Amino acid sequence: MNENQGDRRSSAWFGLDSPTGLIHRSWLRNQGIPASMLDGRPVVGICNSWSELTPCNAHLRDLADYVKRGVYEAGGLPLEFPVMSLGETLMRPTTMLYRNLVSMDVEESIRANPIDGVVLLCGCDKTTPALAMGAASVDLPTIVVSGGPMLNGKFEGATIGSGTSLWSMSDDVRAGRMTMAEMAGVEAAISRSAGSCMTMGTASSMAAMMEAMGLALPQNGAIPAVDSRRRMLAHESGRAIVDLVERDVRLSALLTRSAFENALRLNAALGGSTNVAIHLLAIAGRVGVALDLDDIDHLNRDIPLLADVMPGGGRLMEDFYYAGGVPAVMRRLGELIDRSAPTVTGTIGDMIAGAPCWDDTMIRPMTDPIKPAGGIAVLRGNLAPDGAVLKLSAVTPALLTHRGPALVFDGVADLKRRIDDPSLGATADSVLILRGAGPRGYPGMPEAGSIPIPATLLAQGVKDMVRISDARMSGTSGGTAILHVAPEAAVGGPLALVRDGDMVELDVAARRLHLDISPEELAKRGAESWQAPSPVYTGGYADLYQMHVQQADRGADFDFLIGCRGSDPPPAY
Structure with missing residues (x-):
């Protein structure tokens, strides 16, 4: 040896x-x-x-x-x-x-x-x-x-990117500006x-x-x-x-x-x-x-x-x-x-040390950036006491401060069923809210947070809206999407208590996300109307997940997995 x-x-x-x-x-x-x-x-x-x-x-x-x-x-x-x-x-x-x-x-x-x-x-x-x-x-x-x-x-002479280009084309199809047959070649x-x-x-x-x-x-x-x-x-x-x-x-x-x-x-x-x-x-x-x-x-x-x-x-x-x-x-x-x-x-x-940049238009110097901010902003307020995140490089500047009425969707199925309904009643000022899509709520916290713009508004030329959810968003997506709201609706977070028409205020510079109702009204709604939702999935691993997953502000890891357990192998027999 x-x-x-x-x-x-x-x-x-x-x-x-x-x-x-x-x-x-x-x-x-x-x-x-x-x-x-x-x-x-x-x-x-x-x-x-x-x-x-x-x-x-x-x-x-x-x-x-x-x-x-x-x-x-x-x-x-x-x-x-x-x-x-x-x-x-x-x-x-x-x-x-x-x-x-x-x-x-x-x-x-x-x-x-x-x-x-x-x-x-x-x-x-x-x-x-x-x-x-x-x-x-x-x-x-x-x-x-x-x-x-x-x-x-590469598609019809243009450079196209995973996800990002598909989401844009999908919106064009929903707005009637493009047909599925025209989009088919991108496959x-x-x-x-x-x-x-x-x-x-x-x-x-x-x-x-x-x-x-x-x-x-x-x-x-x-x-x-x-x-x-x-x-x-x-x-x-x-x-x-x-x-x-x-x-x-x-x-x-x-x-x-x-x-x-x-x-x-x-x-x-x-x-x-x-x-x-x-x-x-x-x-x-x-x-x-x-x-x-x-x-x-x-x-x-x-x-x-x-x-x-x-x-x-x-x-x-x-x-x-x-x-x-x-x-x-x-x-x-x-x-x-x-x-x-x-x-x-x-x-x-x-x-x-000495790492070269071969294209200053692709990787900009600090003095000439593509946008003044590219990172993640963390928002807090009575709608997200434990925090929510926003991708600054994706935000429409005009929406950095916004006040508008909530339009609430209870879960992914409800969102899919109603988002393109002509009677939805959404306006460009509406704040679209998806709840029941957090770590426990779905469960698994799907990438549903880039809530689609309603088809009626797409057809009018609306390209972005304030969107809030306890879900995640694909990294390939853009838009003013506030994500990972904690605590999530499924555990009784304030997101569960929002009603259609409630006024929501966003101030990114102040890192503030606020539901414009009194603390007393919020507490009253929680006491009178909130009930823990029935699990979307049950049995097997899904039960283990829902029992032990932590909230998004703690990484959505299992509580029993935190820490290093070391490399000592189990004892031999």
Whole structure:
């Protein structure tokens, strides 16, 4: 045996000079692994969220082979294992319902098996936070490899982006400006390569966050999925994880307070997804880093939108990569970035020192931003005592302050049934409210918060309205949508007590969201009319979810998953 055998976590399986050790080693022999590979070298788990039911991640099986090459080259033994995969495009009711379940799968798979470090292969929206959360609760040396975005969509001579362009075309169909037959050609034109959304949706935002937090190699956030440099990054990540194991650099050493601050500031400059807030809160909870909505609001203040990527801008991730990607944006943020923060290969300072920007129109300087604000604003008031979030890069300036009458929808089914009813009675001043779509209410907190503009108003040329919900919104969506209202309606939050016609006041500069009724009237409504709603889904995992999920302001993680439980395996029998 190698003299370092006893220093490895995997030695508790493979380093035993006993029948038990022989059994563990012999079973790996049936895969053609020779004894020389079980001599004490680092055993690297490759946690793969590959699935053909997750189109964004369907190429990760190929990418895993390049990770393995790097691990072998650096002297390690790679062992790939699957976890449940979350495909935003196909799964119902919402992948967010299963994010915490996948994190449990990841955590227990890592802890229960003979691995010394882990590579997380992820891509589609919830796979990235789910894998990071699970790994954080074990705290082994860890590196993230994202699948990368698709190539730019091309349709009738125009560049089109995942989600963002589809939502716009869908509105045109509902308003009668476009037919479904005319829209049909976009089906093959918008998803023309492997990879995740090529807009700055949640997938690209979270891939960028992994890079900014030091958990991934430079350019992880932007290299297109089919670019050969994505495979090179996977190969180099395989080499890097072996080095992390040799130096015993645990995930907790990277997930510092500075890592979260850097990530949130970057997300603001990118005009990234509001979902980043809920996922980073959950990851922080796993490693014991104090982070709350007030921190997020503070870190996002006064950071302009620098990246010209849909939905906040007008271009796509492929262009963003060619312009310089995440390192270029972080360099342009200057002193707002903590360059001493550690990464899997050094420091953030090492990563962004001299990072070039090849296109000043794609990645703007701080003195000439695309928009004055790109980040997440946190609103509070009697309608959202524990907070709500708003994507500043998506807001229509004229709606930054607004007062209008509420028009309430009780759940997603009610919204779908009535939103295009000509008798709805909505005006451009109406404040559309969707409730019953929060963590417990749906359950799972679907991406229903970008409430459609009523068809009658679309036909009149109305392009945006104030919309409020306890749901989430796709990172590819825009508009003045106030999301993640906490506490949600299903647990008795004030959102449950709003009635049609109540006046709602929004003042983004003051971070205020107010329902214009007296505290006495609000309390009276709660006492007289509120009842806990019947669950939309019951039985099995849905019951577990509804019993233990926390509110959005705490990351919607399960209460029993908070904290790091360490890497000690269950006792052998």
